[in-house]
Amino acid sequence: MSAATADVTPQRPVVAVLGTGIMGSGMARSLLRAGLEVRAWNRTQAKAQPLAADGATVTDTAAEAVRGADVILTVLNDKTSVAAALTAASDGVRRGQVLLQSSTVGPDASVELAQRAADLGLVYLDAPVSGTRQPAEQGALTVFVSGPSAAREVAAPVLDAIGQRTVWVAEEPGAASRLKLVVNTWVINMVGGVAECLNLAEGLGVDPQLFLDAVRGGPLDSGYLHGKSAAVLSGDLTPSFALSTALKDTRLILEAAEQTGLRLDLTAASAARFERAEAAGHGGEDMIATFYAGRPAEKDAG
The missing domain is CATH 3.40.50.720 (NAD(P)-binding Rossmann-like Domain)
Incomplete structure (x- = not known):
């Protein structure tokens, strides 16, 4: 070319x-x-x-x-x-x-x-x-x-x-896009991890702040964890990165993995959560709205 x-x-x-x-x-x-x-x-x-x-x-x-x-x-x-x-x-x-x-x-x-x-x-x-x-x-x-x-x-x-x-x-074109998919795999699965921890805390009756305090300052801590948790706990899901866009990127990752014969189980699970949250009307919210995909249906008021 x-x-x-x-x-x-x-x-x-x-x-x-x-x-x-x-x-x-x-x-x-x-x-x-x-x-x-x-x-x-x-x-x-x-x-x-x-x-x-x-x-x-x-x-x-x-x-x-x-x-x-x-x-x-x-x-x-x-x-x-x-x-x-x-x-x-x-x-x-x-x-x-x-x-x-x-x-x-x-x-x-x-x-x-x-x-x-x-x-x-x-x-x-x-x-x-x-x-x-x-x-x-x-x-x-x-x-x-x-x-x-x-x-x-x-x-x-x-x-x-x-x-x-x-x-x-x-x-060559495409090389930067390959790297971007690897980076996004980390981000997408990290946000799913935050959402599932908050889901489990809610389900077990654990104050989510106790979870955040428990890891604060240690090797498991991260600014991303606290930022995304704050969005869920405050109910402010103004998109920094929209859930529907995250789902699009997740599908690109899975498509690329399939072409190489790889199996990305965590990413596939993240896609399924994004799909459920989007179907429930959260596509335009921040990607941490994947939190709603883990809640019992009767608790999700949108």
Whole structure:
């Protein structure tokens, strides 16, 4: 597959952000704080409009957003939505623009999108991120990147603005997405562990705070445990990472594992819990809403 050569770009590139949901809006604000010019587009424009108050140019079309940009940053849900955005933007792209594709789409889809980018003359960087709402808003994500090293200089100001660390994985597309699936397996099963501990505490009549105090400060403690437990105990399930998105990622992990003949029992169980919680109406809540999948049905008031 041939790859276009990245343009020589100004020190502070113009960035087109396609997709301004939880992660995209946070990343756009981090770019603006770093002094980069941001053009924001979302299929539902109302989700992008608040960024105008932060200094972004909100465009009516994807083509308008990417026209004249140096870097195109896609922050969308899946391969289908990324492909649709590229189609919508195609009239505005020029050869040599860098496409920083940060959506979690899986390795196979990343290779397909790289080919689509090459067809448009774009330089494709597979760049999924690790982190949720708060790190996105703080510019504290970890970004896994694979793609041509010639694009590093162009992408660097963007990567520095959205992330506290960039891990360059390899040259070929899909390599960063493979690493992202491994990292997400850890996160997904960790959140399931938190949920099941809280489920059991509730079922046995144990004050969950006693559990948290019992592990506090020891080798079993973690900030993640306390943060997710606090969300459940307070009832504030405002999504940092939506349960429906976690389910999508879990299915990508299981699909990749199946292709290699691996059996991931914990991840399969996590998927089943996410599916039950989504069916009960918790898909738009934070992924710790998997807690509700472990409760007796009569206790789950939604």
